[in-house]
Amino acid sequence: MKTQEIADFLSAELVGDGNIEISSVADLHKAAAGQIAFLEKGKEIGDSDAACIIVPIGFDPGAHDAALIFSANPKLAFALIAPKLFSKESPRFWHDTSHIPTNSEIRANFVGAFVVVGEGSLVGEGSELNDGVKIGKNVRVGTSTVIHSNCVLYDGVSIGNNCVIHAGTVIGAAGFGYVKDGNGEYHIFPQIGIVVIEDNVEIGANSCIDRGALGETRIGEGTKIDNLVQIAQNVRIGKRVVIAAQTGISGSTVIEDDCVIGGQVGMGDHALVKSGAIIGSQAGVLPGKTVRPGVWWGTPVQPLDEYKRQNAHVKGIERLKNQVKELTKRTEE
Template identity: 35%
Template sequence: MFRLDELVARLGGEVCGDASVEVRRVATLDQAESGDLAFVANRRYFSRLHSSAASAVIVGLDARALLDGRSGILTADPYLYFARVAQLFNPPPAVRPGVHLLAVVSCSLPSTVEVGAGASIDEGAEIGEDVIIGPGSHIGRGTRIGRGTRLAANVTIQHDCVVGENCIIHSGAVIGADGFGFAREKDGRWVKIPQVGRVVIGNEVEIGANTTIDRGALDDTVIGNGCKLDNQVQIAHNVRIGENTAIAGCVGIAGSTTIGARCMIGGQAGIIGHLLICDDVVVSAGTLVSKSLTRPGVYTANLPLQPHADWVRNFAHLRHLDTLVVRVRALESELENQNHKGGPDDRKLG
């Protein structure tokens, strides 16, 4: 339970209306009840403000008039402010230090670490203070995990990897499995190339459920500080990702590609191997990146959806697009010819 003036004292912003109003929860405008603090981050939702039962509302500096007597907090970025209030109201669960009787720890551990049932930590691992290793999770030998990092249940981190501080790794994530590296015999058989690099993950990184990050072949796979990876993302060996890049669900990034800082990769996008993507690139959902990108900006390659019959009618032509272009060029030549000679067929006209 916080008063609006207490929130402003902690997080900045300006109280509008009754500063003694108390709020105990964050909520959407539509769902908010009395005692809730809602927010409006988008002008589209201004109209819902008046019907909301929220006790107070976070709004932008330009929306002071809209509060119209209501209590609220004015701030430059209401969504960011909402995030900070939400963190205040919903701190992560406290670490419950101790190793479960049914966990197996083969290295020394700080006393502040929590290790769940069925978890296993191999020889030579180094685990920082206040780390949580969820039930069923496995940490390979020699792997280092920084202080404050939390692993949910059933996470796997293979040997000799590095995870920074204050990371969150969700269930089913697999970090440090072998990269996909093979040489091919003449008869088609594949010879495995041992993957002897590591995965090195910075601080404040979040890794989604069932996301996979492969260890490097010879060098390392590197995820920069502050990166956020959604669920079911696949990061191949020797990929390097700059700081604060966010990657949405189901994205695949092929081997040895380097991605800059502050990029945003949309859901189900793919990036092929051995590319360089510069800082501040945004890739739209479902887009396959097949060449290096040297300029910041938004890049897209996906298809407009159509009713199936329309799709059949329109897309059949894609197989013959070159023929169509040739036909247009022929028409242009013909007309050009006519204009030059004085008519569509000089001989006939002559």
């Protein structure tokens, strides 16, 4: 892709040579010939051998050799152009050790070694099932979705288009719902529902998304989930939600659109996180609680401002203690 084509793709202004062939992206200070980099707003450009640099609007082109592309958000522009540069579609290849029953419909571009697909399953065009992926019966995987190695999709799971599921993630295992009998023994509540993952969802490695008990577990369009995350039965996550690593969401909790959830957050069951809420890492949401829009922190979660004020109060206890001591002395005098 030539520098001018990149500028056109980004609808951005180019200053410099529009004819340089760009083959890959790189860090600003490690880039070499043929590479494009970006300068983050507010940072110094320093030395760079990049052939092309995406710079903030208003950047002084000065004496830079590189072709410059001006963007209101250079980091975003860089993220948008990167996949264009390496989108070398995987060659259509089905490994002959894969097990694909005749009554499934696999249109995937790539099926790796030791892949297993169950009966009645459908995988769309342009998708990839990497080595060792295990797909149950009646599973739906959309188009251009990449399932990385050793993922397990249980029966009946449905995954949309343009999704990425990283290695070792398990989707559709039984939820952790038990009923205790009179002898203290636990009996599993039926875990026979489904999982629906909408389009453009990305899920990290070794995460777990449990199936609904009787209903469904649903991950909304454009949501991004990190590694080692636990999503329990009947959870409903909206669109464009971000969930960082090692967070756990208990059964039937609802997270509405456009929330940001930090890492190692724990949410009890039947909680409701309203659209636009931001929950800091390691926070804890009690069962049944409603978390309104805003920034939340701590266990149990409280608004960040309150958390900070309270924290300051706690740090002031020693001073308060000394004041009381002094007062007592004076009163006694």
